[in-house]
Amino acid sequence: MRRGRWLLLLLAVVAVGAGIVWMTGQGPDRLAVDGGVVTLQETFTSTVTASGEIVATRYADIGSSVMGTIVSLPVREGDAVEAGQVLARIDPVQAESDAAGATAQVRALEAEETAAAGQARVARSELAAAEARALDASQVATRREELFEAGLIPAAEQESASAAAQAAEAQVLAARAALERAEASVEAAMRRIAQARAQERSAQDVLAKTAIVSPIDGVVTRLQVREGEMVVIGIQNQPGTTLMTISDLGEIDAEVKVAEADVLRLELGQLAEVTLEAMPGLAFTGRVVEIGASALPLAGTGAAAREFRVVVRLDSPEPGLRPGLTCDAEILTNRKSDVLTVPLQSVVLRTDDSGTERTGVFVIRDEQAVFTPVTAGIIGGLDIEVTGIADDESIVIGPYQVLGELQDGALLSVSGAGS
Secondary structure (H helix, E strand, O other): OHHHHHHHHHHHHHHHHHHHHHHHOOOOOOEEEEEEEOEEEEEEEEEEEEEEEEEEEEEEEEOOOOOEEEEEOOOOOOOEEOOOOEEEEEOOHHHHHHHHHHHHHHHHHHHHHHHHHHHHHHHHHHHHHHHHHHHHHHHHHHHHHHHHHOOOOOHHHHHHHHHHHHHHHHHHHHHHHHHHHHHHHHHHHHHHHHHHHHHHHHHHHHHHOOEEEOOOOEEEEEEOOOOOOEEOOOEOOEOOOOOEEEEEEEEEEEEEEEEHHHHOOOOOOOEEEEEEOOOOOOEEEEEEEEEOOOOOOOOOOOOOOOEEEEEEEEOOOOOOOOOOOEEEEEEEEEEEEEEEEEEHHHOEEEEOOOOOEEEEEEEEEOOEEEEEEOEEEEEEOOEEEEEOOOOOOEEEEEOHHHHHHOOOOOEEEEEEOOO
């Protein structure tokens, strides 16, 4: 009977102990984490990816400097054109009238200038005659003065000769003033002619611009108007009509938008690979030829991330490439050999006892997290180069929420490659 009681008591103690263990768990709490290992990569590349579209290296958006109706449109989209070829004609009636009026004005003013020049010649002749008469009258007055002083003529004759000389001198002054007026008329006529000729050149220029010609050799890659449409010119902030786009398809670029976080890693001349959804299975090589100096305007009020325009010049474009095709570019920014890498999210920042913020990873040792400082290098995809840690070392690679709060010495429950 006693042996049965002791057996019941032992069973009760075991049951209580099992209950305590079940309620409190087996030892201290452990954080569930994902494990991984430090990997040695023979070749590690860092790239920047971006999307954009295919554009011609050299192209021209054709507008008009003249407002009017399109009366002729001899080209179609896809046509090859040459520099100087007429692409469209604007109704020239008003421009022709203005040019004819300006030319007639020039001819009228030229006639006025000829008449003014003739008057100036007459005035010049009259001045010469007046000067000759004044010289003769002056000589007569001098002789009469000598005769009067000698007592050979009366005072009346001497006074008459002196008055005649003064009158002749006044006529000289009047003739000189008339000549100055005639010469001023000639100069004014010449200036009016110069002004009219400038207006004539302007009118002729407007008339010439009713024939819109191609500035380059290329292909009509976009035609936005039809014959009979009204063309307007740009004023202030209102853009004018764009008739068409002429593209030189001899050289093709991929124009992509790169995020601000990546643009500082780019340099001119870096290799790139461009792929197109329209040409699956094909990849075009190229080089970076242009990097935007400022960010592109924000697309909308809710957009926060800024982007920069980057141009990749394709080495050997296919004849079938056309401006406007969407593309993706992968730009090689760095390449290294025999590099230790870890997943990008496994690298965290922690502050040490001195208050210094350090970069590192959590190494898994004896099921505990041990913060190990590392030096980060280039980023390639979802991995990052590190130094200061051994190859094949087990590390904590996630989850991200746990890594954000993980502390040195924490007990871990590891799943994955690092377990």
